[in-house]
Amino acid sequence: MSLLPLIVGLVAAMRLGELAYSARNARALKARGAVELGASHYPLIVALHAAWLVALVAFVPWNAAVQWLWLGLFLALQIMRVWTIASLGRLWTARVYSLPDAPLVQRGPYRFVAHPNYLIVAGEIAVLPLVFGAWRIALIFSILNAALLAWRIRIEERGLAPRRALG
Numbered sequence: 453m454s455l456l457p458l459i460v461g462l463v464a465a466m467r468l469g470e471l472a473y474s475a476r477n478a479r480a481l482k483a484r485g486a487v488e489l490g491a492s493h494y495p496l497i498v499a500l501h502a503a504w505l506v507a508l509v510a511f512v513p514w515n516a517a518v519q520w521l522w523l524g525l526f527l528a529l530q531i532m533r534v535w536t537i538a539s540l541g542r543l544w545t546a547r548v549y550s551l552p553d554a555p556l557v558q559r560g561p562y563r564f565v566a567h568p569n570y571l572i573v574a575g576e577i578a579v580l581p582l583v584f585g586a587w588r589i590a591l592i593f594s595i596l597n598a599a600l601l602a603w604r605i606r607i608e609e610r611g612l613a614p615r616r617a618l619g
Contacts, residue, residue: 454514456584459523460505463580466530467501470537474546481543486551490607494547497600504577504593508586516584526579529572536561536569548604550611567608570601 478486537544539560543551561568577597581590 454516455518456512456514456516457509459580459583460508464505471546473537474544477542478545478547478549481545481549481551484551485553486549489548489550489611490604491547493600493603493607497546497604500593500596500600504580504589507589507593508581508584511589512581512584512586516586519583519585522579522583526576526583529575529579532561533569533572533576536572548608548611552614554615556612556615567605570605573597574601 478488482488539562540557543554543557556562565571574594574597578590578594581587581593
């Protein structure tokens with residue numbers, strides 16, 4: 453049995469679950485007066501993540517050997533991802549929303565790093581292809597992701613700046 457379609461399928465299912473959680477949180481945030489920032493970049497992020505998973509299934513041989521060390525690292529990244537999302541709780545969304553009266557989150561990984569989820573995503577995009585020896589996919593999508601994340605972080609930082617000035 454090949455692990456590639458199973459692992460990619462599990463990652464896709466996790467992402468779909470996160471999108472549902474994000475949509476629920478977004479509705480609640482908007483009801484409290486939050487506004488979305490930089491909506492134009494979001495479809496590109498969705499396209500990048502979808503293309504990354506499709507590239508794995510389309511270009512990696514389904515019988516590719518699993519590099520267990522890389523898989524262990526990917527699983528550790530999933531634990532960190534859950535920790536990050538749980539730390540933001542109802543404030544977590546896949547899109548960037550600004551809620552002016554919300555305090556800045558200072559718990560979980562946010563005690564150490566301003567944007568832990570973006571570091572984790574960068575790791576995931578590099579590490580999952582390496583689980584199957586697909587270093588070219590890791591490199592190409594890491595470069596594309598870095599460009600999109602640089603754009604997104606600038607958007608998010610502009611939204612957080614007024615709240616940082618208060619605290």
